[in-house]
Amino acid sequence: MKLMKKDIRPNTQVTTFFALESMQLKKAKSGNNYLVLGLHDKTGRINGYLWEEAVEMADTLKEKTIVKVRGVADTHNGSITLRVDRVRKAEKDEVDLGDFLEVVPGGLGLWHEKLLRIVETLDDIHCKRLINAFLEDEGFLELFITSPGGLSVHHNYVGGLLEHTVSSMEMVSAMAERHPALIDRDQVITGAFLHDIGKTREIYWEIGREYTTEGKLFGHILIGTMMFQEKIAAMKNFPVDLANRLCHMIASHHGTLEHGSPVKPSTPEAITLHMMEAYDARINHLYRHMGNADPEKDWSPYDRILETEIYQKKYTGKDVRPIAVAA
Secondary structure, three states: OOOOHHHOOOOOEEEEEEEEEEEEEEEOOOOOEEEEEEEEEOOEEEEEEEOOOHHHHHHHOOOOEEEEEEEEEEEEOOEEEEEEEEEEEOOHHHOOHHHOOOEOOOOHHHHHHHHHHHHHOOOOHHHHHHHHHHHOOHHHHHHHHHOOOOOOOOOOOEOHHHHHHHHHHHHHHHHHHHOOOOOOHHHHHHHHHHOOOOHHHHEEOOOOOEEOHHHHHHHHHHHHHHHHHHHHHOOOOOOHHHHHHHHHHHHHOOOOHHHOOOOOOOOHHHHHHHHHHHHHHHHHHHHHHHHHOOOOOOEOOOEOOOOEOOEOOOOOOOOOOOOOOOO
16 A cells, blocks of 8 residues: 555655656755655655765656655655655556545536536526537546646645536525626626636646646636637627626636736626635635644644634633623
């Protein structure tokens, strides 16, 4: 059984398998070369440091492959690292890819079914026809179902994009049902489906997660608007005003120019989508941050996205003290 990153403890001998996401050949002050290995499995990331035959191994190993490593666990700046003495490419029959790729809770099938059910509730024929045009595109659908929702900030696992999309669709639907005179339910659900479609072409994720060249050049918002326009162009008699409203939701869903949107949300549906999808992303990030924290400690580590530590001590109801009342 593979030793997972989360179970590695300092000052222990480690022999296990990792995905080799990156490697850098560096030179120490002594003049000796060493190799920094960026390793990960589905439970976390760890850096490995190889000093013996560093140049030779840099020529032998390939990034985005699975490797077998042997070494000793150490700590550096509070993080666990590995002093690696041996590393080689793993054979296919030695590893289970499920150890390296975390999958959305509940499985892909569950979230796909949820998606299909909510699409069936749409009344607007144009909105339903547009979504089905994407879902009938087998190449798109395979990527849409399996892609992560991001590299690190939220939903960064297989099926994360699907989960985030469906959750956003469910939340905007609830808001539209509560405010039917303000929010067009079919439009806002369709916008929620579309808002992150560009991530199917922005992110490469099979072993190491990274941005594609297209993703680096354009980002998922611009890619998404291009994908939307391509699909609309192939459809007959699609209302121009509806197309503009839906494209606006893709373009504006990050809310502000400094967060990557070229325009601010300027329709009730676009504003609703921005708030609900941001809420879902932030809650998912909080959930995962708490899951990686030490449960024995009262406070989690500081998180740069949340911009705070999280008080995680569980309430027990046993700490009963009189409350001081001001005179």
